Amino acid sequence: QKEVEQDPGPLSVPEGAIVSLNCTYSNSAFQYFMWYRQYSRKGPELLMYTYSSGNKEDGRFTAQVDKSSKYISLFIRDSQPSDSATYLCAMKERGGSNYKLTFGKGTLLTVNP
């Protein structure tokens, strides 16, 4: 079992739809959770950064963390064609000076106008 599982998709939705992206993980030491958006031929862009269970909202984006179920989600409301990209979940353990990110494989999202 991989440490982080993420459905690669592809996921195709109409403009205005609510998008739900998910990752599960097996390492209970993961304490920090991130969502990155990566456009084609670009580096990942940080969207959300959370470290506690519950919801965190930023504009049209909501990150949800359920540590008891080892499950994280990213919701995109009123999706736009410009949201079309690959979304990567990432997580890391607490402590240590070099603690590394563990990434999911990424979900390719297409929002159709």
Next chain:
Amino acid sequence: GAVVSQHPSWVICKSGTSVKIECRSLDFQATTMFWYRQFPKQSLMLMATSNEGSKATYEQGVEKDKFLINHASLTLSTLTVTSAHPEDSSFYICSARQGTGGPQHFGDGTRLSIL
């Protein structure tokens, strides 16, 4: 804030050439920088972690003599691919982190093509 600049964005060179890629944190001091490699439709694969003024820590299977990393200042790290061959062709991405906590911020990557 938290801008990471990577240069060049694209390089094509002949087999046997050494290529240097720069990664700069523009508006913060990066205690730690990371170098990743990404193949098409794959996630990021960590190659090495570097702390300013220290030797880089390489991931298992990454040749440190092949991929030279220098992190001479809090705003600059370089990756040199020595004697590059076609199998080294890939998308290389750096990231930088301020302090010991906080998220990583990524550069826009360098597309390396070895002929």
